[in-house]
Amino acid sequence: MVTAPSKTVERLSRYRRWLEQKVAVGVTNVYSHQLAEVTGGTAAQVRRDLLEVGCSGNYRKGYGARQLSASMGEFLDHPNYARVVLMGVGNLGRALVSYFAGRRLNLRIVAAFDANPELADQVLHGCPCYDLTRVDDVVLETGARLGILAVPVGEAQKAADALVAAGVQGILNFAPAVVEVPDHVYVENIDMTMALEKVACFARLVGQKPDNDEGRNMMTDEVESILQKHPGAKRDSLIAILQEIQESQGYLPREALVRVGRHLKLPLSKLFGVATFYNQFRFQPKGRFHVMLCRGTACHVKGSAKVLETVMKHLKIEPGKTSRDRLFSLEVVACMGACALSPVVCINEQFHAKVSPAKVLKLLDECRQQAQAATVAEKK
Numbered sequence: 001m002v003t004a005p006s007k008t009v010e011r012l013s014r015y016r017r018w019l020e021q022k023v024a025v026g027v028t029n030v031y032s033h034q035l036a037e038v039t040g041g042t043a044a045q046v047r048r049d050l051l052e053v054g055c056s057g058n059y060r061k062g063y064g065a066r067q068l069s070a071s072m073g074e075f076l077d078h079p080n081y082a083r084v085v086l087m088g089v090g091n092l093g094r095a096l097v098s099y100f101a102g103r104r105l106n107l108r109i110v111a112a113f114d115a116n117p118e119l120a121d122q123v124l125h126g127c128p129c130y131d132l133t134r135v136d137d138v139v140l141e142t143g144a145r146l147g148i149l150a151v152p153v154g155e156a157q158k159a160a161d162a163l164v165a166a167g168v169q170g171i172l173n174f175a176p177a178v179v180e181v182p183d184h185v186y187v188e189n190i191d192m193t194m195a196l197e198k199v200a201c202f203a204r205l206v207g208q209k210p211d212n213d214e215g216r217n218m219m220t221d222e223v224e225s226i227l228q229k230h231p232g233a234k235r236d237s238l239i240a241i242l243q244e245i246q247e248s249q250g251y252l253p254r255e256a257l258v259r260v261g262r263h264l265k266l267p268l269s270k271l272f273g274v275a276t277f278y279n280q281f282r283f284q285p286k287g288r289f290h291v292m293l294c295r296g297t298a299c300h301v302k303g304s305a306k307v308l309e310t311v312m313k314h315l316k317i318e319p320g321k322t323s324r325d326r327l328f329s330l331e332v333v334a335c336m337g338a339c340a341l342s343p344v345v346c347i348n349e350q351f352h353a354k355v356s357p358a359k360v361l362k363l364l365d366e367c368r369q370q371a372q373a374a375t376v377a378e379k380k
């Protein structure tokens with residue numbers, strides 16, 4: 001039974017790791033604002049999270065560090081220790097066995113499996129390896145209820161099926177593939193390629209140059225006047241400030257984020273981390289034509305995915321991005337409240353009903369022609 005949202009569990013796990021370090025160096029009390037820094041959240045969110053584990057702090061003394069760590073342990077851990085089996089003893093699988101060996105007493109990889117008979121029948125850091133045909137009986141013998149997938153993408157579903165059939169209830173999936181499992185099985189996907197792409201994207205955004213001096217000065221004044229409305233603001237005000245800046249600029253320019261960071265005394269990397277977590281924020285200016293596509297249920301059923309794919313291919317941009325010529329920007333939204341017209345596409349606030357891939361290409365072409373006509377008229 002799920003007792004807390006997955007994001008809350010993720011944050012609790014990060015709080016605990018930080019707390020363990022503090023307890024180890026003799027810290028006795030911690031405060032919600034310190035824990036907030038660990039996840040880039042707010043003190044109010046920390047207090048809500050800690051109520052999940054039955055802990056409430058004291059305004060003056062905060063939380064007892066040792067007791068808080070123990071309460072989190074009770075909430076997060078298996079009463080004895082969680083037994084985990086690993087599918088795939090390739091480079092990643094071996095690294096995982098080595099990483100977990102002796103690291104956490106409450107989480108142990110108790111067996112590993114591989115299709116390659118040469119990799120089976122060995123012992124890695126105390127973890128016995130078996131042939132894939134042994135999954136059922138070894139899972140039963142060890143009482144493992146958790147599994148890790150570290151297999152090639154083509155073998156992921158088969159390996160997940162074998163784990164589920166053997167009675168595993170939670171899977172950590174390192175394979176870059178979506179695996180189908182029954183409702184009672186929880187899957188956490190770790191897509192390392194996507195994570196690395198995200199790092200590359202952050203690095204690029206952090207290094208972006210402002211457009212030009214005139215635009216920069218205007219933006220700076222507007223951002224300054226927004227920040228002046230929040231004197232002495234703390235991290236709790238971050239989202240509200242970013243929303244105001246986006247409202248005034250249409251996106252979040254890098255320069256503006258630098259200023260917000262200085263104002264709130266937060267590093268730029270943390271700001272990007274929080275801002276990119278929310279779909280509502282953009283990091284590039286909108287194009288001359290802002291194309292919004294709906295991915296709500298009604299539109300999805302009527303084929304909006306194909307329309308989106310067509311737009312992405314045609315404009316060579318992903319949602320949240322602007323084309324190089326600044327003509328088009330693309331946004332995907334959950335529902336535009338016009339389900340009867342699905343699939344819906346909205347271009348510069350004008351709705352277009354029952355849009356097919358061919359129709360959307362025609363619409364984009366019309367936008368281009370409009371832009372060309374406007375350029376010609378300007379030159380005259």
Ligand code: FES
Pocket residue numbers: 294295296297298299300334335336337338339340342343344
């Ligand atoms: S689902 Fe697309 S408009 Fe409602």
